[in-house]
Amino acid sequence: MSTRRLLIFALAILSFLFSGGMAIAAETFSVIVPAGTEVAMQDPNAVIPFTVTNSASSTKDIRELTFRIDDTKYNFSSATVPPTGWCIKEIEDDRITFALTQGSGACSSGTSASELDPGESAVFNIVLLPLVASTDVAGDTLTSVSVDTQGGFSRSGALPTWTRRSLEATLVATPESLGVGGAITLTMQVTNRSTATQSNITSTPAPPTPSSAIATLSDGPYYGSTGLDGNLSAAATIVTVASTSGFTSPGTIRLDSEDICYTGKTATTFTGVTRGCNSTTAAAHTTGAIVYAKTQYLLSPGSSGVIIWLYGATSTGTVYFSTRATNSGSTANSVLLNSNTVLIGNFTASLTVTPGSVITGQQVTVEMQVKNNGTSALINVAPSALTPCAGEATETLSSGPAPSSISSLASGSTGVFSWTYTVTGSLGQAYCLSGYGTATGGALTNTATSNSGVISQYSATVSPSVVASGATSQTLTWSVYNGGACTLKKIEVSFPGGGGNWTCSSVTAPAGWTGSCGGTKVTFQSSNSANDIPSGGTKTYSITYSTTETVTSDKVVSFSVNPVPRGGCGGSEAEIGTYVTVTAYGLSVAHSPTGPIYADGSASYTMTATLVSGGSPVAGKTVTFSTTSGTLSPATAVTDANGEATVTLIAPNSTTDTTATVTASYLNSSGTDTVSFTGWNIANIQYWGSLSPASASCGSTVSFTMALKNISASTSMTMNTASYFAFNDSSAGGSTVYQAYLNSAVTLAAGATQTLVFGSPTSSGGGGGVVIPSSFLAGTYSPTLNSAPPPASGLFLTDGGTNDQYRTVTDAVTLSGNCGVVNVNIIEWHEFR
Amino acid sequence: MITNERGASIIGVILVLAVLTLSGVIFVSVFSTGVEESTGEVLSSRALFAAEGGMEAAIGHLKKAPVATNWLWKDGYLAKPMGGGTVDAEVLEYESRDATLAGANKCEPFESVIVSTGANPARTVYASLAWSSASNMGLELYDNSVADCNNPTASANLIASSATSNMPETIRYRVQTAPPATITYTARVLGVAGDAYKLRIAHPDETNFGTGNTCGQPAGPPYDACMRAVISLGRHMDARREVFSGFSRTP
Known part of the structure; x- marks a missing residue:
């Protein structure tokens, strides 16, 4: 070969390598998570939002992605809901593969409008179970992310990192509405999810930071609470309470303005007490007074405790609180927590819309709760017309408000108005509404904005949404709505992971369907197309669990529902997350008299909620009541030594027979009771x-x-x-x-x-x-x-x-x-x- | 002689001195005993004043506004400082069960809830029986409901009895059962048919003790208004005095 030929050959090789190298280098993608992403150990609903971006310089699109992770640290969860147009092709503990939903319903790498073209991004909200460690773990990451088809892709940039937290916590502020000068109780419930005992649990920042200066710390932190059982004289040497569970021994308790130090405790008494310790003054206290723990505690693995702060409401507006739980050395923390929002004002309103996920054309219920925190009655309370807020869906009024007005709302009382709206729009579009309340004399509430809902192709709800810890023979019923064009032939319900003990014992399928218990899921199958869930139809599916889950603090578990359309129609499968709270508390509601009573705006029921834990009454806890009709006076009450909290439900004005469902809530636990009213048809x-x-x-x-x-x-x-x-x-x-x-x-x-x-x-x-x-x-x-x-x-x-x-x-x-x-x-x- | 006369004088002087000494000793002895008796009486009176002060304080607590709430107060006092001494007070339910015997006896059950809360939780059952008839009457206390008043021991145990020739008959009993407990006792009145009597029973509160005009359990006649009683023990050094009072309120 001549030198000239060798040179031409070399140049050709270089040219090929150069062009080929450029082509390989062009097919890149990146994976990121938001800065500060953190998850809690053992949280079965932990979600990490991975944003995958196909580089603008790529020449190919992304149709299939596989995420891999170290399964000694995390397990991927089947509760993961893929982005619109995507589906889960395969899932194991250590990997999850997403592909595109095809028109046939198949999940494959065939081209689709949802593929990621060059320059496009999608967020993959992956549910994973973070496994335990002895302390927080920073720098957790994936082992790899790969594009499985359209070869030649390589990842640009580093794999994203996040932090795994040792403590699981919730932050709840009560009441949700109060007047200026009132007191807000902020309760953090902390569970140690790590493998090590964590000591001196506190918060950081301490105290929690209010979002607005309209609330200021007045007392706390306290590390538990119970109720005083019986009046206590200034000289008494034994303090009897509803329960000493969760209190350290020895320790210090706070009663009104007095500190009481004690050296021992029984199930219901503090012994060896020193009255008026810490330079406070011994005083008499009334039965039912809240007894707070002042001594910090330690949490063994799996155990729970609370931290309580009291804030004073100093001005009108809205406020929420932020903090995280931490241990003495800040080596074990929770994720950053934001509480619910509290309304401060003499006349307040809040709006909720349910359900939070519908198919287009489905109706939603909107409720406005108005509360009179002032000192005198509000007359002729009425809601404004509701207006759509941010969101692309269309909300069309179907009926309401009901009632159109409340003739008189006494000081401290809560009333409710409800509407029905029809929501229409495209998949993924959001809906929400806003409005306010008015009363005679120009009284106005704040302008309330509801939660946002989203339009989906299918919807699934589970009932009950709260079950008691350790419940046996517990039946859960799913209602699945088909908003797609194709009929649904199969419904799969997966059991929660995360250490639960959910054992299916029997199932109840709709007529024409079959179902049987499986180890990890139940599959309901339609016998033929005539029995499918039709477009726009709903069917219910029940599973009875012989065993459930025992918790020491409230825990949300996920049941993934997978509707499968009949083939040949072009429909797509979906993963729908449904959630059930396993509560450490049990809450039941009863009413007196038996009823019905007249819907005349004055007659009333006495509603009594009973709060128990482990079968024993829980005293000194604030229970929040709500109703679908009528007014509540007051809307919150503190449980007594019998665990009972009592409020009055005043009848609505109605010319027709009606009912009201009263819900009592404490943390995540709730109970309901329905009462009846007879229409008032004469002069009113x-x-x-x-x-x-x-x-x-x-x-x-x-x-x-x-x-x-x-x-x-x-x-x-x-x-x-x-x-x-x-x-x-x-x-x-x-x-x-x-x-x-x-x-x-x-x-x-x-x-x-x-x-x-x-x-x-x-x-x-x-x-x-x-x-x-x-x-x-x-x-x-x-x-x-x-x-x-x-x-x-x-x-x-x-x-x-x-x-x-x-x-x-x-x-x-x-x-x-x-x-x-x-x-x-x-x-x-x-x-x- | 002169010498003998001097000796006789000495003996006389000695005798006189002996008599004077003995008189002095007797005088001092008598005088000091009187002081002791007087001091004891003073201390006893002060203990009584403490007991009465405790009674006034307890009644004051019961009737202060809002009386609907405070009338239910039953914490009592334990070693409450009072006038240089201390006082213990128990707050009791007080019932009037006046009636006329239809036969040789009548049984009156009453419920007592034994609690551990409060400074000095009620533990005393105090029953008194007075009558206007000529015949003597008796009173017995049993530890349970009595199914057959003619044969009370078939269903209950006799705790105490009072069948003196005097009036009133009284029984005071301190409940021994550890709290919490709900106990039904029975007061049994003995006499002859036609005997009218006044039976007053003070005891720890019934389950449904309230501010209404009838007591809680068991419900209904023959007893009338729910009332209160306080038993107050005053102490002053070694002296102890006790006062009992049953009372009603208006409104």
């Missing part, structure tokens, strides 16, 4: 504010005036002089009644409002005022209706029988001056030597 006279005078002296002669409105649309009422207004001092232990009759007969036409005067000593009318007996005990009294007097209370409005009704006056009367006192009558007296 409601207190419409302006009670005057609001205060009076005992012994004085008083006539009370107030506005009343007939909210009936069609029926008028002529109230005769046997109608009365009354209140009594029975709430203070007295037996004195003030009762004033209507001065003269008054006709209230339908929809009319009028100020009436109650100042007649007898039912003959005539006015002149009625003496407030001097035997009245001084105090503030609420004229709540008593439909079975004596003692008389509230309003009794009569026209001789046709429209007779008892009504509550939602404002109060304060009596002072030369009022009655309690006298003791000695019956027997002995002296002994």
